[in-house]
Amino acid sequence: MKPACRSRPFQTSLPLPGSKCSMKTIGLSLLDAETLLINDFTAGLKAALKPNGTVSLEFPHLLQLIAHNQFDTVYHEHFSYLSLHAVQRILQVQGLRLWDVEQRPTHGGSLRVYALHADDPRPTTAAVAELLATEQTQGLLDLATYQAFQPRANRVKNDLLAHLIDQQRAGRRIAAYGAAAKGNTLLNYAGIKPDLLPYVCDAALAKQGKYLPGSHIPIRPPEALRDEPPDEVLILPWNIAEEVKAQLADFAEQGTRFVTAVPGLRIH
The missing domain is CATH 3.40.50.150 (Vaccinia Virus protein VP39)
Incomplete structure (x- = not known):
């Protein structure tokens, strides 16, 4: 328009x-x-x-x-x-x-x-x-x-932060998938930076090589997951989580877990 x-x-x-x-x-x-x-x-x-x-x-x-x-x-x-x-x-x-x-x-x-x-x-x-x-x-x-909506949003933020910190302390590698607008809202609200989430992958060429606004998390192509296989993938666009899991099914076979944060923290 x-x-x-x-x-x-x-x-x-x-x-x-x-x-x-x-x-x-x-x-x-x-x-x-x-x-x-x-x-x-x-x-x-x-x-x-x-x-x-x-x-x-x-x-x-x-x-x-x-x-x-x-x-x-x-x-x-x-x-x-x-x-x-x-x-x-x-x-x-x-x-x-x-x-x-x-x-x-x-x-x-x-x-x-x-x-x-x-x-x-x-x-x-x-x-x-x-x-x-x-x-x-x-x-x-x-x-x-x-x-009552604000406390529920706070719970998502706190649960995600606690989970990422626990994974980091356990030495597990974490990456995110999908540089979507909704994911950017979540990451900035939770104050998540590259020290907790090193990178996010996205198939859109226009996004690759850039950074998420606010969090400054680098956006890399999906092939980065194969270069450094993560223990866990945080799927930011939860509305297409099943589609993303299907695309990354071979990672699941190797033990990679998938996580979504909304409406509540869930390990798939």
Whole structure:
């Protein structure tokens, strides 16, 4: 998306003078979290949508973030962390309404919502009311739910630090896999530096030879694992842990252990 569109999406959604352009279907994946002016953005969706059109939006679900302690998904390019209640209100303000919702496994648990113009005759599906009720039951409307989130994040930090220190004292070699944004959030929050985690491997050529911001942990190609076989690999992008384990299956056969830190410390 061009910078102008990211900053003023409503203006860029308006048709050119003399144009009758509008859209029957608008589909956007994982965009709302990265939208700074969310009300302006939603107004742009309404302006661009045909009278009988449908909007589809997919974004990480706040309920899953809270329930599964996914604090490491909070980082600079995400401006919002949305519940279905919040999305319902945002749509209503701009003359749209929820029509349907699907729960999806992407990014640790996401929602795909479908919205219509407020006066569209299509009836709202039962899934909307069911998920709204679930959010309320799970405490998303209660301040105490959010106040309890910080201690859970602290526990992840403390458990990971204690584990890395124990492994170092035992003389075990440790490396990390995946120079992902969520991993960088975790490492900086825990204050982990190269003295505890010597390097992280990543298959992306653009990242190799550089350093993780803040922690200054060097990023090396996956082949580094074969040069210095570790006793343990910390998988930072926990949402693709099974995929990473499959890629490194031969290390497991040689005794290498895999570890994830979120939602809690787990040795695979």
